Amino acid sequence: MLIAKVVGSVVATQKDEKLENLKLLVLQVQSHENKPKDQYVVAVDSVQAGVGDTVLYATGSSARQTTLTDGRPCDAVVMAVVDSWDIDGANVYEAWA
């Protein structure tokens, strides 16, 4: 999994029927030091995440292991909102800071 920040969302009406009712988020990938990387991904939201949230996302077939995404043509899913993480014992990110 990688850490990312939700920065936007995508609207698409002409799509495969298996994509109906899925919310598509634009994620900016973050480094482990919480710096934005020059990498983005569009992922299905399975945890009611919103713009500004820091999240974890999974890719590949693992992205289809949530109840919401099972059997769907989706290769990236947001499956957790991050509260905090630490590196070498020091806090890097705290959602309520």
Added chain:
Amino acid sequence: MLIAKVVGSVVATQKDEKLENLKLLVLQVQSHENKPKDQYVVAVDSVQAGVGDTVLYATGSSARQTTLTDGRPCDAVVMAVVDSWDIDGANVYEAWA
């Protein structure tokens, strides 16, 4: 998923029988700011997309989850035409703009 622009199509007559009747599109990958990236992919079209359309595509085993691509040797599928997306509350792309 990544955002891409349909820029062309591929013709192939000598191919695995499971690829029959699939339309193969050439996609130019776009950044989340809608700038073309130096990256392309050939993907099966599952949503009647055409040259000039901005689309979403999925890769890997997820590319075989549409009714059209199920069980086929296809590792990339266009499964949505993008209407619009926004970043940090500002519209980046609008299909009818």
Added chain:
Amino acid sequence: MLIAKVVGSVVATQKDEKLENLKLLVLQVQSHENKPKDQYVVAVDSVQAGVGDTVLYATGSSARQTTLTDGRPCDAVVMAVVDSWDIDGANVYEAWA
């Protein structure tokens, strides 16, 4: 899928039994403008492709969806010989040109 040119082949006698009778091709990946990229892959041939042919190959679990590669430890397969492709309405490659 990506476009590649067949540039060689690999011989291996000491191998997993599930690889018996598969032809292993060395592919040079091409850009969508048909320029060679600094990237290669070894792929199983499922369409009688030969050195000099321009082909499409699929990777990952999708590479095991041809009748030939089903259940084999193979992560890349050539599943089409390319006749031609176009970008923005202009022909980029034509097999008989």
Added chain:
Amino acid sequence: MLIAKVVGSVVATQKDEKLENLKLLVLQVQSHENKPKDQYVVAVDSVQAGVGDTVLYATGSSARQTTLTDGRPCDAVVMAVVDSWDIDGANVYEAWA
């Protein structure tokens, strides 16, 4: 698999129910000469690894082959703590050195 060093952990309470009770580690990927690379990943711990441990992790669908991660939306798993490795007959890393 790649070699990595456990440098931290992630806390997330709002998450997919299939992620309950999994420990999420932040891994710093190491080169085969045991130098830190500019690459990290968040992985599920299946072997009671801790900060400072050098470990092996697997990605993709292979990350769901441990008893702990089976059927979970997890694309990276720590499945071994490394004792040592050698390159060209010389020891590169020794856990007890």
Added chain:
Amino acid sequence: MLIAKVVGSVVATQKDEKLENLKLLVLQVQSHENKPKDQYVVAVDSVQAGVGDTVLYATGSSARQTTLTDGRPCDAVVMAVVDSWDIDGANVYEAWA
């Protein structure tokens, strides 16, 4: 698949039970011109390969298609020892040269 040279091996005693009795090799990825690339991977050995051998390895779910690796948390497998390969009709590598 990619071509690689076996340069070492990894010892790990604290590991997932499904990794028992698998030999873990350190591979240095080679270019198609047989130059070492700045890329390595740790792979399970399914063909009795040893340090110095030039091999083919497969990744992802395809790495679990050998009898040895079926159902194991392994994302890379050595499944062939390379005898030789050629590029544009010229021999690049010969095991007995």
